[in-house]
Amino acid sequence: MQSRRELRKHNNRNNLYLIIIGVIIIIAIICGVFIHNKRVQAEQKQRTFATTHFNPNVTIYGVKVGNLTVNKATNKINEKADNVFFLRNKKLVSERDANIQTIDSQTVQNYFDKQHTDLPNNKKYTYNSKDLSEAKKNLQKMQKASVTYNIAGKSFKLNAADLIREVTYKDGKYQFTDVKGLTKKLKEINNQVKTLKKTYKIVVPVGNKVDGKTITTTNESYGWGVYVKKATTAVEKAFMNGDATVDGSKYIYGEGFSTYAHGYGKSNNGIGNNYVVVSIKNQELWIVRKGRVAVHLNDVVTGTLKGGKGSQTPKGVWYIMYKQSPSVLRGFNDDGSKYASKVQYWMPFTLSGCGLHDASWRTDWSKTAYLQGGSHGCVNIRPAEIRSVWDNVITNEPVIVY
Template sequence: MNKKVWGSVAGVVVLLGLATAGLNQHQATHFNRNVTINGVKVGGLTAKQAFNKVQQSSSSQDVYFDGQQIYAGHSVKVGLTNADQSKFKQALAKQKTLIPTSKAQNFAIQGTNFDTSQLAAMQDAVQQAVATYNQGKSASVDAHAELVNGRIKVIKSVQGTALDEQAMLKQFNNRRFNPTIKLTKQVQTPVKADSQTIKTQKQHLEALNKRHVVLKIQDHEVKLGAKDLVTKATYLHGTYQIDTEKAQQAVAKLNHQYATLGKALKFKTHSGQEITLNNQGTYGWALSAHKLKPALQAAFAKDSSKVINAKDYIYGIGYNENGTGYNNTTNNGIGNTYVEVSKAAQHVWWYRDGKVVFEADVVTGTEQGDNATPTGVYYTLYKQRGATLRGLNDDGSKYSSPVAYWVPFTQQGHGFHDASWRGDWSKTAYLAGGSHGCVNMKVGDAGTAFASMDEGEPVVIY
């Protein structure tokens, strides 16, 4: 290429550079064509020129919605002072583009001395207008993702006809310094099924579906996943909403497998015979779905790695509502320290760590009538020295019997105690002449028996 051509190209480049620099300078110092400030056209003006123009304007504070006046205000000046010029420079910088644009933009600039005394009443008028318009209108419904029984689905949005109050108030705030405030309908726009919001929801639900929590039940660690606990879940506004109806079923299954409360437990008697006890006793523990479900839900939502200890969420019945025998993992949940009562043998064995530490003949409740000693697995409620037992005899008369040792195992008044008044200690005494339901002990045996029992200890009666 010869020197003449190179010179021409260089000249064009210089001219383009100068033009670009000039355009950039103009764009940096002048508002774009369709920009307004407080409803006043400032296109083509500098920040100073725009300030001077807007400073001369006033606002009627009249508010119109959909062509109808909804608030009649009294005119006020915009209240601009020299201190507000920086706000115009900020607006200029915010609307700046590399090349001129015809995009319409309005900037709301509040003057330092602007009279805001009508603002609250104007906002109330807007809200009232929206409420009136929305009567009989249908609200838009956002699309949302759901995790249902392990599968994620998206519920589509529904476009309504009601106005979006927040959008209307935002429009009002953008125009409240205009000479006349004219508002247009801002209908509620629902979140669409293909929006980023829904994609985010699905991502969080997918993560939730892969989570699990660990529940420690005695010596066992049970891993529970979404399929075990979550019936339905959503992720809205940055928070999980989890329906844990399934957790109720999970707790029921865990109780069936591990709990002892209300179960017909198998038991090996002193003679080595294995029997099945009835399930009428009060001994045992079970997981409380009422207590455990919120803990599982919270741990699941937080993706907590912390192991949940089931012991904190058990319950029992009777005197101790917190459950009994949770730490007993041997002998089908009864453990190795317990009291064995054989009504047929009219004999009791006290066990400590699997060994008999004491045994004695006793007399239980009269089998005839309503005084029979209940069978099943119970637990000692407490121990008391020097008590007076009171109740009614079969003929309706009252009795009051002082005893040296008293260890109840039901809240209905059944327990172990010495019976100094008893004369018949035969093996058949209980058939027609037994106690009112308690386990009568001889005076010489009661003290040792008392010392051989602890509070909360299982009492097996058969």
């Protein structure tokens, strides 16, 4: 049987154990509370961080912006991201232009909102430029484009891959920066189809017969050509839009007083069936209407043949620039003195001042008057006959002088 002393020792030992266990429990509780508080504090810190910073693995426009704020991410993207796309020598490449803003803070904020989580995570987020992606797609498509260029009854096949060396997508716009091949091709087309400065054979009246004889003449101000600059832009647009054809008649030009493309689509070498004919040798004038001789004057007087070249009536095909009644014709005589002649009807056909008009001051209407006593280059018409010319002449119609 245990003695009272032994029993007391046993109880003291048990109490000590209980105290130690209690202390351990208290320490454990304190540590647990401390660790929990630390964890809560850490999570709160992470939550706070996540409200203003990107997750660790976020890439925008090819630039890593993990753990950056919206402002810092915006600055970094604008400093490093490509923002220009090129189709250069049949290859697609992207580059950076420091003069162009790649992205604004609101767009970066939108990307931030998409990837935002309460706590940071290591998930990968990648956001590409929609503009550059679309530009790449469009340039790939454009590179394969083919357009049929129709003009003057002819068709020409134009392939982008053969004619376009460089296209740039920059600041939201496509710019064709090297189209020398296309320009060269359109110039070749112009040389094949244009009528400006073209030399050809045409039938002119004799007497009252419209089909009189064949002469060789050259278009001067009359005619048209391909407006290469505008045509180039039209083909570029067709390549980008995927259009199959381009109507070349919309991109032509004329010369002289008006840039109207004279004679396009007309028969008879572009002359049509309404025109004026002047014979210097025979000193005659015809006006043809709807393929018939409407007016025939047998004794006009043209520019002085044996004077200076500036006094001769220029040969070739021109056009009536405008009609004016009455008018005062001003210029210089061969001796340098000025002249001012009043006329009732004035129909100029060259920028140098040659035209059709009445000449009330003229007394010599002979067939040889033009040799030494002709006009300053105009076609003089008797006052009694000028009205028939005025009534039948049409602005922009051709004037054939031979």
